[in-house]
Amino acid sequence: MFKTILIANRGEIACRIMRTCRRLGIRTVAVYSEADATAQHVRQADMAFAIGGPAPADSYLRQQAILDAARQSGAEAIHPGYGFLSENADFADAVSAAGLTFIGPGGDSMRRMGSKAGAKDLMASHGVPVVPGYTGESQDPSLLAREAERIGFPLMIKAAHGGGGKGMRIVHQADEFAANLESCQREAKNAFGRDRVLLERYVRKPRHIEFQIFGDRHGNAIHLNERECSAQRRYQKVIEETPSPFLDHDLRKRMGEAAVAAARALDYVNAGTVEFIVGESGDFYFMEINTRLQVEHPVTEMVLGLDLVELQLRVAAGEALPDTLLGQQPLAAHGHAVEVRLYAEDPDQGFLPGSGSLQTLTLPAPSRNLRIDSGVIEGDLVTVFYDPMIAKLIAWDSDRNLALERMREALANVQVRGPKSNVAFLERLLRHPVVVAGSIDTGYLDRHLDEFIGAGESDVDALLIAACVACLLHEEAGASESAQGHVDPHSPWNRTDGWRLGHPGKRIVALLDAGQRIEIAAHGSAGAYLLTRDAHAIRIDNALIADRFLSVCRDGVVARYKAFIDGDRITIHDGTLRRSFEKAPAFAFVESSASNSDRVLAPMPGRVVLVKACAGDEIAEGDELLIMEAMKMELTLRSPRAGRIDAIQASAGDFVEADAVLVRLEALS
Structure with missing residues (x-):
C-alpha cells in the first residue's frame, strides 16, 4: 500500500479521500489555489502546496504544477477525485511518466472512454444497446445541422468529453439548433478544454440509471449494483439513490451484465460508472462511461458496507478485488440509501449560484443513519471560481420510505446563512408525490419546476x-x-x-x-x-x-x-x-431609488463570455443581451423591458463584480 498520496482536487471530495487515507495510515498531500489558501482540504492534509491563481485553469488544471508538488512531497500516487483532471488522459499518462501511480484507469483506456462518441461506438461494437445519433469527428455546423435533421427532433447535443451535466442541451425543433450548438460548445470548451459535441435521439421521459463498476489488474471485473439518478434539473443530478425503485430483478441482472461486459471489453482497471438511459418500457441504452469516482458513490457504500476509495487505493497498488465481491452478482443490498446535494444557490432566482461567507452553517449530526460529506465549515467562503456545493447528505434506513423520512428529518435541521441555499427546494422535492412514488423521470423537474418553488x-x-x-x-x-x-x-x-x-x-x-x-x-x-x-x-x-x-x-x-x-x-x-x-426596524424610512428597468446588472461575480447586442439596438422585453459564466455555468442576461440600448459597458472576456452595470437602456420618457 502507498505511504503518501497527493490529491489533485479540492473541497468535499479531497476531504473525503483524506478520511479513508487517515484510517489506512496513508499520508496525504493537498494542492490549493489562491482562493483556497484557508480551505478545509488544505487544513486537513498532512502537507499542502500552492499551485496558482484562483481560476481552475491557473491552478487545479495545471498539470506540471501538480506533478512538481507530488515530486517535492515524496508522493507515490495521485488521486484525481472527480472533475478537473480526473478524466484527462494526458494527465494520467504524465503521472505514469513521472514514475507515479495514477489512481484510476490508464491514459489509453481513458481515451477510449473519455470521449462519449468513441465510447458509444465501442459499446455498439460489443453488442451494448446505444441510442441512435451522430458521433463523428467533423464538427462543421452545417454538417451537424444536417445530422440533426436526419436523427430527428427532439434530440440532445452533448459535449463529447467530460460529464457532470455540463455541455448538454435538448433541442426541440430545427430553428433552435444553431444557438444551442454554440452555447453547448462554449460551455464544453470552458469546462473541459474541448468543444467537440455529439448528437443523439432524445428518449422521452427517460430514467437515468448507472452501474458502479470495478476492475483490477488480475483480470477481474465486477459491478456494485445500480444507482438511480433520474431526479435532475438541467442534467444536474438532484437526488441519487440505491436500489433503484424502477428495476426488477431481471432488468437489474441484464443491465449489470451489460455494464460488466463493457468493463471487460475495455480491460477496465479501478473505479468507473456505466451510465444508461432507460425508457418507460424498460428498454435501456448505453449513455456514457465515467472513468472516475462519482459524486454519488456514498449511497453505494451505505448499502453495501464498502469504502470505494479504499478499493481504489488497493487496486491501484496492485491488489486483486476481494473474494467477497467476486462471483456474487448482483450483490445483496442492505437497506436503502438516498443522497442530496446542498448547494449555495437561489432556486427562486433560477437557481442562480451564490457566493460569500457561510456566516451560519448548521448541519445535522452524523449517525448510523446519516452521513455528511462536506468541504466547508461555518465561516468558510463559497467562491465564484468553483462548484457551489456546500455538502452532501446521505440517509440510510431499512427501506426506501424510511430512508426518505430520515433525509427529510436531516434537512429540517439544516441552516445556512450567507449565500442562499437550495435546502427548502430539496425539502419540497423529497415530499413530492412523484419522488415518493419513485416515478420521476429526468425531465420532470424542468417541466414542473413551479411545483417545487415557493409556498402557498x-x-x-x-x-x-x-x-x-x-x-x-x-x-x-x-x-x-x-x-x-x-x-x-x-x-x-x-x-x-x-x-x-x-x-x-x-x-x-x-x-x-x-x-x-x-x-x-x-x-x-x-x-x-x-x-x-x-x-x-x-x-x-x-x-x-x-x-x-x-x-x-x-x-x-x-x-x-x-x-x-x-x-x-x-x-x-x-x-x-x-x-x-x-x-x-419598527419604523421604516422611505428611500427613493432609481428604477432597475433602465439597467442590466451582473447577478453575481463572473466572466462575460458573449455580448449579443450593441449600443443603439432596438430590443424587446426578454431579448438576450449578454451571456456570463460563473461557477461553471452559463447565465443568460435579458432585457427587463422593450426600448433602445444606450450603452454596453462590458466586453467578452471581462470579469465583472456582482451588481456591476453591464447594459444601460435609454430612459423612458
Missing part, C-alpha cells in the same frame, strides 16, 4: 405569525437577561412589552419576507399576545421557545415549529415547509 399563501401566513411570536419571545428573553445586570432589574424601562402608564403596551414587529415589508402590531407579553395584521386580530396564548422548538396556541389550536434565530434572521419550520424572515 396560507402556509406562509402561519409561518409569518410563528416568526412574529418567536421574535417577541426572543426580544423578551434578551431584555430579561440584560436586566439582570442592571441596578434595578425590575424597572419598567427594562421591559420590551411596550408598557405605558395607564394603557396596554403596543409593539410593532416588522419583518421582511423576500424583501417585502410586513408589519404586525402586538399587545401583551410572556407568550400571551394579541396580534393585529391588516385589521385581522389573532389571539396567541402559551407561546414558548425551548431547545429551538416553538410552541404556539393560536385561537385555541396548538402548533409546534422549529425556530432558528440568527441575528436578525428568523427561520421557521413547520415540519414540512420552512420560511426565513429578516427583522426590520
Whole structure:
C-alpha cells in the first residue's frame, strides 16, 4: 500500500479521500489555489502546496504544477477525485511518466472512454444497446445541422468529453439548433478544454440509471449494483439513490451484465460508472462511461458496507478485488440509501449560484443513519471560481420510505446563512408525490419546476405569525437577561412589552419576507399576545421557545415549529415547509431609488463570455443581451423591458463584480 498520496482536487471530495487515507495510515498531500489558501482540504492534509491563481485553469488544471508538488512531497500516487483532471488522459499518462501511480484507469483506456462518441461506438461494437445519433469527428455546423435533421427532433447535443451535466442541451425543433450548438460548445470548451459535441435521439421521459463498476489488474471485473439518478434539473443530478425503485430483478441482472461486459471489453482497471438511459418500457441504452469516482458513490457504500476509495487505493497498488465481491452478482443490498446535494444557490432566482461567507452553517449530526460529506465549515467562503456545493447528505434506513423520512428529518435541521441555499427546494422535492412514488423521470423537474418553488399563501401566513411570536419571545428573553445586570432589574424601562402608564403596551414587529415589508402590531407579553395584521386580530396564548422548538396556541389550536434565530434572521419550520424572515426596524424610512428597468446588472461575480447586442439596438422585453459564466455555468442576461440600448459597458472576456452595470437602456420618457 502507498505511504503518501497527493490529491489533485479540492473541497468535499479531497476531504473525503483524506478520511479513508487517515484510517489506512496513508499520508496525504493537498494542492490549493489562491482562493483556497484557508480551505478545509488544505487544513486537513498532512502537507499542502500552492499551485496558482484562483481560476481552475491557473491552478487545479495545471498539470506540471501538480506533478512538481507530488515530486517535492515524496508522493507515490495521485488521486484525481472527480472533475478537473480526473478524466484527462494526458494527465494520467504524465503521472505514469513521472514514475507515479495514477489512481484510476490508464491514459489509453481513458481515451477510449473519455470521449462519449468513441465510447458509444465501442459499446455498439460489443453488442451494448446505444441510442441512435451522430458521433463523428467533423464538427462543421452545417454538417451537424444536417445530422440533426436526419436523427430527428427532439434530440440532445452533448459535449463529447467530460460529464457532470455540463455541455448538454435538448433541442426541440430545427430553428433552435444553431444557438444551442454554440452555447453547448462554449460551455464544453470552458469546462473541459474541448468543444467537440455529439448528437443523439432524445428518449422521452427517460430514467437515468448507472452501474458502479470495478476492475483490477488480475483480470477481474465486477459491478456494485445500480444507482438511480433520474431526479435532475438541467442534467444536474438532484437526488441519487440505491436500489433503484424502477428495476426488477431481471432488468437489474441484464443491465449489470451489460455494464460488466463493457468493463471487460475495455480491460477496465479501478473505479468507473456505466451510465444508461432507460425508457418507460424498460428498454435501456448505453449513455456514457465515467472513468472516475462519482459524486454519488456514498449511497453505494451505505448499502453495501464498502469504502470505494479504499478499493481504489488497493487496486491501484496492485491488489486483486476481494473474494467477497467476486462471483456474487448482483450483490445483496442492505437497506436503502438516498443522497442530496446542498448547494449555495437561489432556486427562486433560477437557481442562480451564490457566493460569500457561510456566516451560519448548521448541519445535522452524523449517525448510523446519516452521513455528511462536506468541504466547508461555518465561516468558510463559497467562491465564484468553483462548484457551489456546500455538502452532501446521505440517509440510510431499512427501506426506501424510511430512508426518505430520515433525509427529510436531516434537512429540517439544516441552516445556512450567507449565500442562499437550495435546502427548502430539496425539502419540497423529497415530499413530492412523484419522488415518493419513485416515478420521476429526468425531465420532470424542468417541466414542473413551479411545483417545487415557493409556498402557498396560507402556509406562509402561519409561518409569518410563528416568526412574529418567536421574535417577541426572543426580544423578551434578551431584555430579561440584560436586566439582570442592571441596578434595578425590575424597572419598567427594562421591559420590551411596550408598557405605558395607564394603557396596554403596543409593539410593532416588522419583518421582511423576500424583501417585502410586513408589519404586525402586538399587545401583551410572556407568550400571551394579541396580534393585529391588516385589521385581522389573532389571539396567541402559551407561546414558548425551548431547545429551538416553538410552541404556539393560536385561537385555541396548538402548533409546534422549529425556530432558528440568527441575528436578525428568523427561520421557521413547520415540519414540512420552512420560511426565513429578516427583522426590520419598527419604523421604516422611505428611500427613493432609481428604477432597475433602465439597467442590466451582473447577478453575481463572473466572466462575460458573449455580448449579443450593441449600443443603439432596438430590443424587446426578454431579448438576450449578454451571456456570463460563473461557477461553471452559463447565465443568460435579458432585457427587463422593450426600448433602445444606450450603452454596453462590458466586453467578452471581462470579469465583472456582482451588481456591476453591464447594459444601460435609454430612459423612458
